[in-house]
Amino acid sequence: MKKKLLLVVIVFLAGWACKPATSPPAENKPPNTTLSNIPVQNDTLFPVVQITWDGGDEDGYITGCQYSYTTYHLTKGDSFHLDWTYTEDEIFNIIFESSDVMNRQVLKVRAIDNKGTVDPTPATLTIYTPQTILPVTTILFPNNKDDFFYLDKPTDWWKGVPLRFTAYDQDGEVEEYAFSIDGSDWMWTQDTSQILTPDMFSQPLQGKHTIRVTARDNTNLFDPQGYEIEIEFVKPTFNKQLLIIDETNESSFPATVKATDADVDSFYNALFHPDTTWDLIADGFPSKKILGRYKQVLWHADSPASTGPHQLPLYKAQMADYMNVGGSFIATGWQLISSFAYGSNLDNTVFEQGTFVHDYLHINRAKESGYIPGDFLGAAGMNGFSTVNINPDLIPYFPYQGKMNLINTIEERGGFTEGIYSYFGASDENFIGHICGIRYIGTDFNVIVIGFPMFFLMPDDAATMADELLKGIQQKF
Numbered sequence: 194m195k196k197k198l199l200l201v202v203i204v205f206l207a208g209w210a211c212k213p214a215t216s217p218p219a220e221n222k223p224p225n226t227t228l229s230n231i232p233v234q235n236d237t238l239f240p241v242v243q244i245t246w247d248g249g250d251e252d253g254y255i256t257g258c259q260y261s262y263t264t265y266h267l268t269k270g271d272s273f274h275l276d277w278t279y280t281e282d283e284i285f286n287i288i289f290e291s292s293d294v295m296n297r298q299v300l301k302v303r304a305i306d307n308k309g310t311v312d313p314t315p316a317t318l319t320i321y322t323p324q325t326i327l328p329v330t331t332i333l334f335p336n337n338k339d340d341f342f343y344l345d346k347p348t349d350w351w352k353g354v355p356l357r358f359t360a361y362d363q364d365g366e367v368e369e370y371a372f373s374i375d376g377s378d379w380m381w382t383q384d385t386s387q388i389l390t391p392d393m394f395s396q397p398l399q400g401k402h403t404i405r406v407t408a409r410d411n412t413n414l415f416d417p418q419g420y421e422i423e424i425e426f427v428k429p430t431f432n433k434q435l436l437i438i439d440e441t442n443e444s445s446f447p448a449t450v451k452a453t454d455a456d457v458d459s460f461y462n463a464l465f466h467p468d469t470t471w472d473l474i475a476d477g478f479p480s481k482k483i484l485g486r487y488k489q490v491l492w493h494a495d496s497p498a499s500t501g502p503h504q505l506p507l508y509k510a511q512m513a514d515y516m517n518v519g520g521s522f523i524a525t526g527w528q529l530i531s532s533f534a535y536g537s538n539l540d541n542t543v544f545e546q547g548t549f550v551h552d553y554l555h556i557n558r559a560k561e562s563g564y565i566p567g568d569f570l571g572a573a574g575m576n577g578f579s580t581v582n583i584n585p586d587l588i589p590y591f592p593y594q595g596k597m598n599l600i601n602t603i604e605e606r607g608g609f610t611e612g613i614y615s616y617f618g619a620s621d622e623n624f625i626g627h628i629c630g631i632r633y634i635g636t637d638f639n640v641i642v643i644g645f646p647m648f649f650l651m652p653d654d655a656a657t658m659a660d661e662l663l664k665g666i667q668q669k670f
Contacts, residue, residue, distance in 0.1 A: 248304030360408035494526030555607030567596030601644030
C-alpha cells in the first residue's frame with residue numbers, strides 16, 4: 194500500500210516538473226496622437242480655435258484625449274497655463290486666453306487608450322492669438338434714478354420691474370449675460386429681457402436698490418465694469434381719494450372762449466371736490482410719492498390739440514405703473530385719444546397689444562369727427578349714465594355753428610369694457626350713435642375714457658356727469 198502511494202506521488206511530481214512555464218502578460222503599449230494640419234503651425238488666429246485630433250493604439254482602442262495649453266504673453270512677459278482637460282470629442286473648440294497684445298499659444302494633445310495609458314509624446318501645436326476686446330454692456334431699461342411703485346407680491350398686472358439690457362463685442366460675439374440685484378450672486382442668462390420680482394431684492398423693499406449687468410463673449414472675456422443703475426421703490430398708500438391732473442391749455446381754446454386757468458380749476462373743483470389739483474403745464478408730472486397717495490386720478494385736457502399733442506402719451510409709463518398697483522384712472526379731453534396717434538390718421542391707426550391705449554385704456558381703434566363745421570351736440574348716456582349736452586354759449590357760431598368738432602369716438606373697444614356715452618350730432622351719420630365714452634372695471638384697476646371735453650357741457654349736465662363718473666370709477670369687479 195505504501196509502495197503504491199509513493200509511486201503516485203512520484204508520477205505527479207514528474208508531471209508537474211515537465212509542465213512548460215507560463216509567460217508574463219505582454220506590457221500595454223501606449224497610444225499615439227496626431228493633429229490635423231489645420232490650423233498650421235505658427236499661424237495667427239482669433240482666440241477661438243477648432244482642434245481636430247486622431248489617435249491609434251496597437252493593442253487596444255482609444256477612448257478620448259487630454260489637452261492642455263500654455264499662453265506666453267509676449268509683451269507683458271508672463272504666462273498662463275491650462276492643466277490637462279479630458280474630452281471624448283474628436284473635434285472641439287478651445288478658447289485661448291489672450292489678454293496680451295500678442296500671445297503665443299503652445300497646445301499639447303495626448304490620446305488615452307482603453308487601459309488609461311496616455312501618449313507619452315503628446316502632439317504639439319504652436320499658434321499666435323491677438324488680444325481680444327472686452328464686451329461692453331448697457332442697461333436699456335430702467336434708467337438710472339427711475340422710481341417704481343411696488344407691491345409685496347406680484348399680481349395679474351404688477352409682475353415686477355422690467356429689466357432690458359444688451360451688450361456689444363467689437364471683435365466677436367456675446368455669448369451670455371448676467372445680472373445682480375443689491376449685490377447678489379450673478380444670475381446668468383441668454384435672455385436680455387427679465388422681470389425682477391420682489392423676492393430678488395433685499396429688504397426693506399421701500400427705498401433704493403442697485404441693479405448690475407455684465408456680459409461674457411465667445412472668448413470667455415467678461416465686461417469687468419458692467420453697467421450699474423440705482424432705482425427706488427415707492428409704496429402706494431392710496432390714503433387719499435382723488436388727484437386731478439390739469440393739462441387744459443386755455444390759450445388754445447377757440448378765440449371767443451375767454452375762460453382762464455382759474456375758471457377751469459374752479460369748474461372741476463366744484464364738480465369733483467378733489468383732494469388736490471395738479472397743474473401739469475406749470476409743475477410737470479407729479480412724483481410717484483405724490484401720485485401713490487391717491488386712489489383715483491382724473492386727467493383733463495379740455496383744449497384742442499392745435500399746437501401739438503396732449504402730454505398724456507409722454508407719461509404713459511408712469512400712469513401704467515400707477516394702474517398696475519391698483520390706481521384707477523379717468524381720462525377726458527378734446528382730442529386726447531388722437532394725441533396717441535398724433536401726425537397719423539387716427540381712423541387708420543390700430544392700437545396693438547402692448548401699447549398703453551390697448552392695454553390700459555382698453556381701446557383698439559378710434560376715430561375723430563370733422564373740423565368745420567362742428568357737429569357734436571352732446572352724448573347720450575348708456576348703462577346707467579345720463580345724457581349730457583354741450584353749452585352752445587361756449588362754442589362760437591362761426592365757423593363751428595355752435596357745435597363741437599374733433600370728437601374722439603371708440604370704434605373698437607377692448608374686452609370687459611362697456612359703452613357709457615354715445616355721440617349725438619346734427620347730421621354726421623358717420624359718428625351719430627358711435628361710442629364716445631367707455632368704462633373698464635378690472636381686477637386691479639378701473640378706467641373711464643371720455644372722447645370729449647367736460648368744460649363745454651351745460652353746467653347741470655356736467656355736475657350730473659361728475660357724480661356718475663366718481664361713482665362709476667369706484668365700482669368693484
